[in-house]
Amino acid sequence: MCWLSNSCLFKPLGPTMFISLVTETFYPDINGVATTLTQLHAALLSAGHRVQVICPRADESRVLDDGIEVPGFALPFYHSVRLGLPASGRLLKSWRQDRPDLVHVATEGPLGFSALRMARRLGVPVTSSLHTNFHTYMTHYRVGWLANPVMRYLRWFHNRTALTFIPTDQQASELGGMGFERLTVLGRGVDTQLFNPDQRDSGLRNQWQQMAGGQRVAEPLVALHVGRLAAEKNLDLLIAAFTAMRVARPDLVAVVVGDGPERARLERALPWVVFVGMKRGEALARHYASADFFVFPSKSETFGNVVLEAMASGLACISFNYAAGCRLIQHGINGYLAACDDEAGFIEIAEAISIQGVGSMGVRARHTAAAFDWGLITQTFEQHLRDVVATHATVVWTQPEAVHRAPGGLASRGKPGG
Known part of the structure; x- marks a missing residue:
């Protein structure tokens, strides 16, 4: 099942793909990450792509036509936020039997970590998104000493993917200066028919x-x-x-x-x-x-x-x-x-x-x-995934000369560091 605003309907830009989307949060969760992923997922389905969703089981049941739900756990200080447990064996078996063209890992928790490892083991190209500034959260939960280790982990994680989607130019500059590579800025959209x-x-x-x-x-x-x-x-x-x-x-x-x-x-x-x-x-x-x-x-x-x-x-x-x-x-x-x-x-x-x-x-x-149309953003996302799939077999990923810029001024100029 998909939840789709009319503005994000679009025609595919080429042959359809099989994309495995790995995330710790998805509809019906209420947060910005789930909203963004729901729109991207629905738009890719509308364009004829196959999208498999892999996520932890939620308190409120999900309806997934093509998906795998794995065990998860709630954060002790925030019970409504759940993380998926590692699922290396299950993912390896699934992807060996039904190999995706690309794995997109949207969150960096235990489930995302196991997905990154298994996709790389199978030689499946991987992209990622950085949706949450986890390293900045540490001081708010009295574990400020974890900020630097968390940042090192996030950098390690995302630098092992073909590219990392981030939402703003400002973030591209900041993260590029911290050593993050292959940053692609993809803006956010809004359903202007609903919100008006x-x-x-x-x-x-x-x-x-x-x-x-x-x-x-x-x-x-x-x-x-x-x-x-x-x-x-x-x-x-x-x-x-x-x-x-x-x-x-x-x-x-x-x-x-x-x-x-x-x-x-x-x-x-x-x-x-x-x-x-x-x-x-x-x-x-x-x-x-x-x-x-x-x-x-x-x-x-x-x-x-x-x-x-x-x-x-x-x-x-x-x-x-x-x-x-x-x-x-x-x-x-x-x-x-x-x-x-x-x-x-x-x-x-x-x-x-x-x-x-x-x-x-x-x-x-x-x-x-009104200028922030989901349709344009989802088409840009699709094209980046296509580019990764097309170049995966022949190109060694290195840091590009510039951060890619999405339509409508939604990406950053210049090198990731500035």
Whole structure:
């Protein structure tokens, strides 16, 4: 089964391929990695390719027409995140009997590690994606001493693949400077038919205002945050920004969509904020479009799909000048940016917006997001996979002279280091 936005339908660029996609997270998981992989998977299927999904079993059952589910385990500090156990024997047997043209490893956990080893053992070309800055997470979970070993492992892992897909120019420069090779920047897309301003729901806004209590007004200003409520998401700044905004504008309504281990702490710190849990599909789209602006304090993202979804929904965003914010937002034109080391400046921007609003900035944000079409991105992904398959038998992989650039300005210029 595939979950496909109309924008990512495309015709194949040549003969069909058999691709094995190895990932620790996939639909129905709710996170940016699962969203991206679901779109890529569905688009490749629509183009006639065979795509085998290999992932750990989830608490919520998956429907996989062509796939292998392996045992997994939940992280002790974050039970909703699961990693797959190594599956070397099972993968080796499967791929010997039914050899894929290419293995794409989307996550670097135990399952991904075993897939990389077995594919290389069989001589099957391997590509990878770097979706999560695991090395930056370590300090948030009191294991900062692991940051350097984790970075060394990630570099070792990805440098053993034919190429590594990353989401932004900024990341290409940073990782290239750390010794990562063969970086190919592939941007993120958004389903602009689902996420659009027409989803705005006055009834939902009224419900939020009733739940928030406080001063009632005819047309409240609604601030929104969507994301995983976890330590690495810089949620202390969300608390500080929402608090400052409420002081500046007592009738402000703030809504948080998402769940995670930090939710209880946030609810205690922000008792007036409306927490609605996880949402997906049409319900999520209505929540975006029914707000007035989006507050995104995270500095640990490789991209930040929620920023693109918010902009497609007609929301101006407050973000740091990093990842999606750096790529998408022009300060004062279609959103607001703070320097990465300026949390006080972030709060000042939030306070100013709470007083003066955002005007027509959301219209310009929507116009920006409309250019990020999944169809173009998935075609680029397909072509890169074809290139790897075509050259695998004859070319020795070495670091290229330039990082490949995807259409629409979604890749970096120059060498991976700059």
